[in-house]
Amino acid sequence: MRILIVGAGAIGGYFGGRLLEAGRDVTFLVRPARAQELDRSGLIVRSPQGNILYPSPPQVMAPMLDQTFDLILLSCKAYDLDTAMDAFAAAVGPDTLILPLLNGMAHLERLAERFSPDNVLGGQCLISLDRDASGAILHLNDTNQLSFGELNGGLTPRILKVAEALADAGFDANLSQQIVQEMWEKWCFIATGAGITGAMRASIGDVIASDGEFLVLKLLAECASVAEHAGYAVRSEVRQRFQAMLTTPGSKMTASMLRDMERGTPIEVEQVIGDMIARRASSDKHASGGLSALDFVHLHLKAYEARRIREQS
Template sequence: MRILIVGAGAIGGYFGGRMLQAGRDVTFLVRAGRAQELNRDGLIVRSALGNIDYPAPPHVASQALGGRYDLILLSCKAYDLDAAMESFAAAVGPDTLILPLLNGMAHLDRLEARFSRANVLGGQCLISLDRDASGAIVHLNDTNLLSFGELDGQSSARIQRVAEALSGAGFEASLSADILQDMWEKWCFIATGAGITGSMRASIGDVLVAGGEGLVVKLLAECAAVAAKANHPVRPQVYERFVKMLTTPGSKMTASMLRDVERGAAIEVEQVLGDLVKRRDAAGLAPNDLSVLDFAYTQLKAYEARRLRG
């Protein structure tokens, strides 16, 4: 299977690097600056599950894309989706499968509109990654799950080929029979984590020390109510696991959105929180008083406004 990884940042670089190590036919689609880094330093990943030092990984610029690919792994930030779609459009044929690992859900409709529903799979990953000052990708936890599936939940011949390509590649590859449910549940979790740690500028543990457990639990409940209205209620055992993870005393958990705020970078506030607000209001769930979701969204939008003004 000919695989194109759109971007060689934290997520694309990690999963693409694992696949390269496993002998898969992988090429990274990168901009000029990242191409220079890969040529100079190679692909570097630091992980408790095994480091990667891959010299001169295969990469290509958008204007030099040659032919169609079988699978496109899309790992850009959600706010870069339009530019990313334009960059890899030449690689998409009628049988090309696009596996997005973006936050939120709105990207599915946009990918279908730009290409076709037949081209698009569902996907999500559970992993914490960042890049350090040297440009190396740093794996921050001990999970590296990538789950994927057909949007209708069917077990097709083509999704089985994707499963074969991703399995045994140094990470946990899981073919899901209900990937949309998985994506909604992850969205609720990351919206809670990003909303709390991003707006409070603190780890979960620090928020709990400050007496914020009630805010954490309320935000998760608000997010879960939107998912339930969309016919994807968070499963009870999953909800209990989320509550435990988000209310563990001493937890150092922070969302990538907080790390982006701390470095003064762009954030996915619209895709992670804003879209939940819009769906909540459209479903008639808007509260009479200010909600935790509203507060977190407004606080992070204010950061974004100040950043753009500055």
């Protein structure tokens, strides 16, 4: 199976690097600056699961992309989706499968509109990654799961081929028959974790130490209500696990959104929080008579974006 990894950033570089080391047919679609980094230093991953140093990994830039691929692994920031689709459009044929690992849910509709619903799979990853100033990818925890599946949950011949291509490659490749449910649950977790740590500019442990547990639980409950309204109620055992992770005293957990804010770079505020607000039931809007937790974190994160844009203009 010929695999195109769109970008060689933290997520694409990590999973693409693992697949390369496992001998899979992988090509990275990169921009000129990243192409120069890869040519100069190779693909570098520092991970508790084993480091990777892959000199001069196979790569291509959008103007030279002139053939279709079997599988496209899409891991760009959600706000870069339109640019990414333009870049990899030439690689999409009638039988190409697009496996997106973006936050939120809106990208599924946009990918289906741009290409075809038949091209689009569901996907998510559970991993904490970052990049240092040199471009090296840093794996920050012990989890490296990539889940994927048909949006209708079917065990089709094509999804079984994807499972075979991703298996035994140094990460946990999970073929899921309820991938949309899992994507909604992850969105609730990301929206809560990113919303809290980003809005408060602090780790989970610092928020809890400041008596902020009530706000964490309120935000999680509001996100779970949106998921339930959409027909994907967060399962009780999953919600309990999320609550434990998001209220652990002393936890150093922060979202990648906060790290982006600390760097002064764009954030996925509209894709992670704004779209969650847009999808909530009308009865949930300001149900308490005051500012909801979702509205509160949305306001704080939009203020960051407004300041970033003003200072960079």
